[in-house]
Amino acid sequence: MGVVIGYDGSDHSMQALDWAMDEAELRKLPLTVCHSWQWPYGDGDQDGRDSLRRAAEHVLWHGADCARASSAGLHVRTDLYEGSTTMRLEELSADAGLLVVGSRGLGAMARAIIGSVAAHTAAHARCPVIVVRGRGALPRxxxxxxxxxxxxxxxxxxxxxxxxxxxxxxxxxxxxxxxxxxxxxxxxxxxxxxxxxxxxxxxxxxxxxxxxxxxxxxxxxxxxxxxxxxxxxxxxxxxxxxxxxxxxxxxxxxxxxxxxxxxxxxxxxxxxxxx
Missing domain, CATH: 3.40.50.12370 (Rossmann fold)
Known part of the structure; x- marks a missing residue:
């Protein structure tokens, strides 16, 4: 599967996407941009679920489009998953060469906080994981x-x-x-x-x-x-x-x-x- 990036459209996931693109280009591997979504209200109306799914598709499209526009010749795949983000990333890690996730290291207080997705992925992924944190963690x-x-x-x-x-x-x-x-x-x-x-x-x-x-x-x-x-x-x-x-x-x-x-x-x- 190559390099997998967990992407949610936030600033720290954009930094992680930069790093994941760099890794995929350097390793000459495809990049899979993964985004998960969940309906939080049980048996809700179908229109609400469809709206939330479309919003998730837009987030995923944005991440994949950024990767394609910023990388010459990089093969970019997408993975939209309804369910737990941590579960999906752990599943994808079984066939991945590298998994990249963002952290919340953006401010003075937040630098000491690691998100639950990053923490779980770092502990349970079945391939190497890069948690992107620090000062504007651009790879170059x-x-x-x-x-x-x-x-x-x-x-x-x-x-x-x-x-x-x-x-x-x-x-x-x-x-x-x-x-x-x-x-x-x-x-x-x-x-x-x-x-x-x-x-x-x-x-x-x-x-x-x-x-x-x-x-x-x-x-x-x-x-x-x-x-x-x-x-x-x-x-x-x-x-x-x-x-x-x-x-x-x-x-x-x-x-x-x-x-x-x-x-x-x-x-x-x-x-x-x-x-």
Whole structure:
């Protein structure tokens, strides 16, 4: 199915549409613009249902028309669905290569809020998801920053790196790989102390990251790679990269942990969730 975009005509979904068009063009995939609608009044009159459906068709037509007018040669499909938006996007994700949704990151208060559709999709989609948030999250700024990959020492690291390297290579951007670490504390006598020598923990983090990146440097020799192993929480380290074009993190299906949740609320740019 290619790239799927959940579109409702709002400002944040227009930003997501910009990003989805860019992804589809770069990946040479078709774009499916999806819009869902629901009749909220039970067994209402047919004229009312027909009117609401026509309004939904107009919203979908507008999104698809914007995509066709803005992209040369992009194959644009439409999907109008009567029912739950989250259910439909989850269904479409089973055959999609990438799903893109908007967030409500438009104002000072709203930047800390993620919509229910974006949150559910980020947790339950069966393909990678990009939640478009941040400052005017257009994919091609005049001076774009790096693609940032947040790595943990788990089974998601290869998937995160694969997606991040693809984005960096397609966009001609450097890749910054961040693996944060913290000393595990030990409690004794009502007080906590560092359990290990901090230099030893730092060297272990650096060695692990170097080994993980080694095969990727061979696979993607044209991508400029920078590695960073800060002593901090992972979410703090990732949000500190204020000029990032895209942050890529891993998450298990059906939920997301504290780092992914923090990125969806506080990242200065779009966030990709892979699994």
């Amino acid at each position: 700024r005049s001076r774009p920053g790096p693609i940032v990959a947040g790595l943990a020492n788990d089974d998601k690291s290869d998937a995160v790196l694969g997606f991040a390297f693809t984005e960096a290579a397609m966009r001609g951007l450097p890749l910054l790989v961040v693996h944060a670490w913290q000393q595990p504390p030990v409690a004794w006598g009502g007080m906590t102390f560092p359990a290990l020598d901090p230099l030893a923990v730092q060297h272990a983090a650096e060695n692990w990251l170097a080994q993980v990146l080694m095969p990727w440097r061979e696979k993607q020799p044209k991508v400029t790679i920078k590695a960073r192993t800060p002593e901090s929480g992972a979410a703090q380290a990732l949000t500190a990269v204020s000029d990032a074009t895209l942050v890529v993190v891993g998450s298990p299906h059906g939920r997301f942990g504290s780092v992914t949740a923090a990125m969806l609320r506080h990242a200065p740019c779009p966030v990709a969730i892979v699994r």
